[in-house]
Amino acid sequence: MNIALIGYGKMGKEIEQILLHRGHTVTLRSTRSTPFRATDLTGTDVAIEFTEPHSAVDNILKCFEAGVPVVVGTTGWYTRMPEVREACASMNGGLFTASNFSIGVNILFKVNKELARIMSDFEEYTPSMEEIHHTAKRDAPSGTAITLAEGILENYPSRQGWINESTEDAHQLGIVSQREGEVPGTHIVRYTSAVDEIQLVHQAYNRKGFALGAVKAAEFMQGKAGVYSMGDLLA
Ligand SMILES: NC(=O)c1ccc[n+]([C@@H]2O[C@H](COP(=O)([O-])OP(=O)(O)OC[C@H]3O[C@@H](n4cnc5c(N)ncnc54)[C@H](OP(=O)(O)O)[C@@H]3O)[C@@H](O)[C@H]2O)c1
Incomplete structure (x- = not known):
């Protein structure tokens, strides 16, 4: 799969290692100083978002706009979940959230x-x-x-x-x-x-458990619309 990494910090880099090991291609690495537009996601199968609480919602909306399912690891923004769910439904987006992927x-x-x-x-x-x-x-x-x-x-x-x-x-x-x-x-x-x-x-001894869970969630989300979480992945 072609995967966009939105946030390329401690988690983004850990996730990249696992993606490459599992044969995926990283098509975009976005940081605060290298922000992305929805059009940058052309050709991307799934985006993985690990940034910070104030950026997450805007990033999610850009993925919906691009028609790319997004796996979100960022925490601290969940009070805005009702509006994000609404946007997901009206824009036919795909969203996977988990407060913890391990x-x-x-x-x-x-x-x-x-x-x-x-x-x-x-x-x-x-x-x-x-x-x-x-x-x-x-x-x-x-x-x-x-x-x-x-x-x-x-x-x-x-x-x-x-x-x-x-x-x-x-x-x-x-x-x-x-x-x-x-x-x-x-x-x-x-x-x-x-x-x-x-x-x-x-x-947690390290971040590998979170990163592997996020990659499995991205594999699960390919081609999907709707809202999902770990219960769906582990079912
Ligand atoms: N759900 C889980 O299992 C789980 C596990 C671990 C962590 N987390 C959460 O995941 C988030 C990230 O953790 P981390 O340890 O990777 O943090 P981090 O090391 O601080 O990395 C954050 C990255 O996001 C980038 N960023 C910030 N705003 C952005 C924006 N608007 N657009 C694109 N990139 C942006 C930063 O860019 P710069 O490099 O330019 O600053 C940095 O590369 C936190 O909310 C943390 O609590 C969740």
Whole structure:
């Protein structure tokens, strides 16, 4: 396939290695200083977008305009998802989004929901979350932490929302965000009582798991219109 890389930073470069290894061709490498127009995507099968929260929506719309399905890894823009879905439908676009492309985290998402369902019956435990990422990460909490929090809230009726700090409020789920060195991504869900603690932990050792998932999503999206996510890829 001919693939356009929109964003050629840490993730774009990691994805490029896997694309070349799997026999694909990279037709465009766009950065902040080398922006692209919809017409630059002529001949592209799928675009892969890993930029930053404020650029993602414009980039997605340009892909819809070009008629090229787009796989989006950028997080921190999801409050604009309703307008992007609408544009996708009206422009007959193809969109694949995931707050985390790694298989391990997507398994964690499932276990997290199940554990929340069980723990909601045990008031002596307090749920909380922590996420740790490298210091260049722009959004907090991470998109992955938000997906985990939503998975807990759906299954844990006493908590009505999440807050991006440690909290004693029995109606809120506290998410602590730490930014340290080169950490690619660590997520911890805790249920703490006076006598013990249960933890779910996912620790990415490097970015390869995210990059491989994004490439598989691009292969899945060839010739597709509509909105998809990891559930569709893993089904
Ligand atoms: N979903 C997942 O599994 C997953 C995994 C890892 C990371 N992420 C997310 O992916 C995003 C990128 O991460 P990263 O670590 O690769 O960041 P990064 O190293 O900072 O790279 C970002 C790249 O985007 C480029 N860029 C910024 N604005 C642009 C625009 N308007 N048009 C084209 N390119 C633009 C930057 O250009 P310059 O080089 O000129 O600055 C840079 O090449 C972040 O939101 C991160 O949270 C998601």
